[in-house]
Amino acid sequence: MLITNARLRHRGDALHDVETTDGRIAAVTPAAGTAAPGRDDVLDADGALLIPPFVDAHVHLDYANTVGQPRHNASGTLFEAIDIWADHKAEGYVTREAVLENATAAVRAEVGNGVGFLRTHVDVTDPDLTALDAVLELKDRVRDWCELQVIAFPQNGILAYPGGADLMAEAMRRGADVVGGIPHFERSRESGVASLHHVFDLAERHDALIDVHCDEIDDDQSRYLEVMAELAVERGWQGRVTASHAVAMAYYSPGYMAKLLPKLVQAEMRFAVNPTENLQLQGWGQAAPMARGVAPIKELLEAGLNVALGQDSIADPWYPIGEGDLLRVLESGLHVGHLLSEPMLQRCLDLITVNGARNLGLDLRDYGVHVGAEADLVLLDARDDKDALWHHADVLASVRRGRLVFRRPRREFTEAMEGFLPERPAARLAA
Ligand SMILES: [Zn+2]
Numbered sequence: 001m002l003i004t005n006a007r008l009r010h011r012g013d014a015l016h017d018v019e020t021t022d023g024r025i026a027a028v029t030p031a032a033g034t035a036a037p038g039r040d041d042v043l044d045a046d047g048a049l050l051i052p053p054f055v056d057a058h059v060h061l062d063y064a065n066t067v068g069q070p071r072h073n074a075s076g077t078l079f080e081a082i083d084i085w086a087d088h089k090a091e092g093y094v095t096r097e098a099v100l101e102n103a104t105a106a107v108r109a110e111v112g113n114g115v116g117f118l119r120t121h122v123d124v125t126d127p128d129l130t131a132l133d134a135v136l137e138l139k140d141r142v143r144d145w146c147e148l149q150v151i152a153f154p155q156n157g158i159l160a161y162p163g164g165a166d167l168m169a170e171a172m173r174r175g176a177d178v179v180g181g182i183p184h185f186e187r188s189r190e191s192g193v194a195s196l197h198h199v200f201d202l203a204e205r206h207d208a209l210i211d212v213h214c215d216e217i218d219d220d221q222s223r224y225l226e227v228m229a230e231l232a233v234e235r236g237w238q239g240r241v242t243a244s245h246a247v248a249m250a251y252y253s254p255g256y257m258a259k260l261l262p263k264l265v266q267a268e269m270r271f272a273v274n275p276t277e278n279l280q281l282q283g284w285g286q287a288a289p290m291a292r293g294v295a296p297i298k299e300l301l302e303a304g305l306n307v308a309l310g311q312d313s314i315a316d317p318w319y320p321i322g323e324g325d326l327l328r329v330l331e332s333g334l335h336v337g338h339l340l341s342e343p344m345l346q347r348c349l350d351l352i353t354v355n356g357a358r359n360l361g362l363d364l365r366d367y368g369v370h371v372g373a374e375a376d377l378v379l380l381d382a383r384d385d386k387d388a389l390w391h392h393a394d395v396l397a398s399v400r401r402g403r404l405v406f407r408r409p410r411r412e413f414t415e416a417m418e419g420f421l422p423e424r425p426a427a428r429l430a431a
Contacts (some may be wrong), residue, residue, distance in 0.1 A: 001043060002039060002041060004031060004036070005033075005047055006050035009099050009384065013383070016050075017090055021402070023403075025369065025373050026371065039084075043407065045379055048161075048379045049380045049382045050375065050380075051377070052353055053117075054116065054326045055117040055352065055360060056326060058311070059119070059313075060120065060314075061135055063313065063318070064134055066102060072320070076215070081316075082317075085123070085155060085317050086156065089123075094134075100134050107138070107145065107146065112395070112397035113323065114326070115324050116146045116378065117146060119310070121211070121244075122151065122154035123153055123154075123156075124155075124168060135148070136174065136176075144405070152176035153180035153182070154180060154182055157184075157187070157195070159191045168202055179202050179206070179211075184224060193224070203237065204235065209241070209242070210228075211242040213245055214228060215247060216246075218286060223266070225248075226269070242269075242271065245278060249295045265305065270307075271295060271300055271359075272306070273333060274310050276312070276322065277311075278312075279293070281319070294333075294336045297336075298339055309330060329352070330349075331389060331392075334348060347385055348385050375399060375401055378395060396408060396409075396410060
């Protein structure tokens with residue numbers, strides 16, 4: 001297909017044409033400015049911003065759209081949510097059909113919001129691995145819309161759950177891509193450390209990436225992050241390990257942070273931060289001043305570490321709303337992280353695009369708007385990163401491997417109303 005008159009990130013107001021062939025980008029050239037007669041595969045971007053798809057670096061598709069089953073989270077806390085989920089499993093809610101229906105709806109919402117890659121954790125503390133099989137089936141079903149990466153996630157612990165280690169191994173055998181963990185939920189500090197050794201052993205056996213729910217607790221003594229960094233270096237797994245949430249970092253003292261950050265850099269640790277969800281879950285019962293319980297995105301970025309954002313929850317026991325709208329997640333992350341500086345605003349989409357791609361281990365030669373990359377593209381009704389965030393840009397189209405997934409019309413207003421709207425230079429410039 002041919003996409004005409006597109007803005008590109010960091011290229012100012014210049015418009016470009018992007019040609020795709022066999023699912024890859026074949027050419028990026030200055031806009032010819034003329035219609036392409038006789039072609040029915042032309043998408044006129046009309047000055048909108050063409051970017052690679054958003055990456056949801058952390059989501060739980062098997063939990064999506066289960067809120068209220070069997071009950072709502074009254075305390076708002078993470079640990080009540082884990083108890084509700086255990087009851088959800090025990091009461092037979094987890095069936096192949098239910099997971100497929102709920103997760104498909106979640107993926108549709110994500111794709112409709114411009115997401116093209118999702119890293120989904122799936123609870124494998126279930127003797128039947130019902131949800132895992134359903135999500136692996138879903139991965140195949142939605143291949144023409146987006147790409148799912150599946151993490152074997154031991155919600156109730158690798159050691160704390162009976163047979164947890166065997167279920168993790170079986171999940172990897174059945175086709176999970178990435179090894180997960182939850183050390184702060186194991187029964188003791190020592191068990192948490194032992195569970196991480198288990199995670200790395202399993203990852204080595206499958207040559208797999210690691211993504212652990214790490215220190216998701218309002219406790220400055222929860223310090224599994226340093227254990228993960230040590231193991232990453234010892235095992236030669238640098239750049240292949242993601243710490244998700246890392247909530248306890250919000251409580252670490254400056255002295256401990258000064259010791260920790262260089263170790264994280266040495267391990268090339270990746271981070272998946274979930275600001276909307278952890279703003280809701282953390283800090284309950286804390287004395288003033290109220291802690292916010294979100295990993296320090298700014299400090300991590302300034303240390304040169306890779307930080308990506310994720311939706312985490314879509315209407316589940318942990319978080320009652322959410323729809324994979326990563327611009328909304330980004331807005332929360334930038335606010336809680338004190339990140340509304342002009343330089344950050346100019347490249348803020350990195351946190352929901354290329355940084356997520358790095359977490360997922362995607363080859364960056366394949367991801368982006370450049371010749372040779374996979375033709376996975378999204379059109380935003382915006383002129384640049386800041387504009388997209390500021391005006392919560394509409395997603396006008398999504399393309400996967402050179403084929404249109406969806407398009408929707410740009411909002412149109414009567415001429416009389418035009419004068420009262422914020423100026424939309426993208427729309428005007430193409431006219
Ligand atoms: Zn999570």
